[in-house]
Amino acid sequence: MRKVRLRAALAAALTTVITTGLAVLSAPGPALAIPPECDVPQQPSSCTGPIHHDPEGELRGATRVPGGVRVTGWATDADGGPVAVALRIGQTEVATLTADQFSADLGEDSFxxxxxxxxxxxxxxxxxxxxxxxxxxxxCVDVAIGFEPFGSLDELALNGATLTVRGWAIDPDTAEQIAVDVFYDSELVASLPAGVDRPDVAQSYPAYGGVHGYQVNVAAKGEGYHTVCVRGRHFQGVGGPEQDTQLGCRSYSVRHNPEGVLTTVERIGRNVYVRGYASDPDDSWTGVTVRVTVDGVVVRESRTEHNKYYFSADFAYIGSPGEHTVCVYALNLGLGTDILIECRPITVPWAVAAPTMTIGEVTSTSVEVTWTSTDPNVVSFRVEHTADGAWGPVGTYPQWQHSQRFDGLGVHTPHCYRVMAVGYFSEASSAAICVTTPDAS
Known part of the structure; x- marks a missing residue:
């Protein structure tokens, strides 16, 4: 414990007299006059006494608390006491107090x-x-002295269709709970008091206690990127400007919709081959249903293979000549919505052109039929025959073949032929040509 005040009393009573080398106590008297140059904490060597008249002390701490700033320290003066201590914040003197308390850590003359x-x-x-x-x-003690609410948005917890928002909020002017506003993608969705007990907050801010937490459940939004912000409403205190304060923002993304990749859309003849991959985050076991449309009309549904995400959705299609649009959709499972994977065009060729047919060499038992065609959409040729008015096929030939000899015919009999150009989506006939086999010579 400090003994400064005892030291001052002894200094006023002690007179040193050098008599035969002995120090003798005399009766108490007034304090010794000290030259001004010696009345400083760090005396020059020319000064002989340790006593000065200026006060001494220490500002030990300054902490923002409800209703103001708590200051602690001590101060004494050799000439008596208790000592008045003036406190200022920045350049503004806000209070004068007296160092007349006792504390276990600071001793007497504390505040x-x-x-x-x-x-x-x-x-x-x-x-x-x-x-x-x-x-x-x-x-001096550095301490930020504010008047606006402070706190934290600690957590966003998404559980199915519910989003839980947790945090805490304090207004430095009061130990009472304050209100907070919750904004979801800039939309106000909840207002509530921050009145949940938070022991961790009490430990960090003991002057305010722990009943400053907030927790609220709101309806979770669907697919996409979302941001939640919390604003603390200020308490109308005194001493400075006040306004509501944003306590924090957190963002998260939601993915419930299926997704997919279309790798193949190819028309070969009258068949269209569709291949790709699709998955849904809500169900990787069942498989995703894939829907295929042509010009908006559903033509096929298929499911991805179990836990492999691959799908094959082939279908036969005979449409009008020209371009058509094939679109593939992944149908949602659980939360979320169906999604369009991709659309691609297919082309149905126009009707094939009729070939040109001629009759080649004719004998008493055979006829040679020849034909020509420049249509790239022709895939084959079919030759038809009649001797009595009823047409019937006598052979089908690849697109590169352009003649065929028919043997075993009767002598001096009439025969009519025509050639059909066959495409994937149409057929076209040449004009019929009739000949009569000659007599045998």
Whole structure:
């Protein structure tokens, strides 16, 4: 414990008399006059006494608390006490208190009080001098002194169709709970008091207690990227400007919709081959149903292979000549919506052109039929025959073949022929030509 005040009393009573080398106590008297140059904490070597008249002390701490700023420290003066201590925040003097308390860690002549708060970043203390001497600044403490709410958006928890928002909020002007507003993609979705007990907050801010938490469930939005922000509403206190404060924002993304890739859409003849991959985050076991449309009309549904995501959705198609649009959709499972994977065009060729047919060499038992065609959509030729008016096929030939000899015919009999150009989606006939086999010579 400090003995400064005892030291001052002894200094006033002690007179040193050098008599035969002995120090003798005399009766108490007034304090010794000290030259001004010696009345400083760090005396020059020419000064012989350790005693000065300026106060001394320490500003030990400054903490923002409800209703102001709590300051702690001590101050004494050799000329008596208790000492008045002036407190200022920034350049504004806000209070004067007396160092007349006792505390276990600071001893006598200490102070532990709440002073009014004004906006600033530091608190400084000046001990006022008693008697001879001058005032002394006994320290400054850096502390942010604000008036707006502060806190945190700690967590967003998505559970199915529910989004839970958790955090805490404090207004420095009060230990009471304040209100918070929750914004979901800039839309106000909830207002509630921050009144949930939070022991961790109490540990960090003991002057305010722990009943400053908030937790609220809101309806979760669907597919996409979302942002949640929480705003603390200010408490109408005194000492500085106040406004609502954003406590934090958090973003998250939701994916419930299926997704897929279309790798193949190919028309070969009258068949269209569709291949690709599809999956749904809500169900990887069942498989995803894939729907195929042509010009908006459903033509096929298929399911991905179990746990492999691959699909094959082939279908036969005979449509009008020209371009058509094939679209493939993945049908949603659980939460989410169906999605379009991709659309691609297919082309149905126009009707094939009729070939040109001629009759080649004719004998009494055979006829040679020849034909020509420049249509690239022809895939084969079919030759038909009649001797009595009923047409029937006598042979089908590849697109590169353009003649055929028919043997075993009767002598002096009539025969009619025609050639059909066959495409994937149409057929076209040449003009019929009739001949009569001659007599045998």
């Amino acid at each position: 532990n009080r709440v002073i009014p708060a004004v906006a600033g970043t530091s608190v400084c203390a000046t001990a006022r001098n008693i008697g001879a001497g001058t005032d002394v600044e006994i320290g």
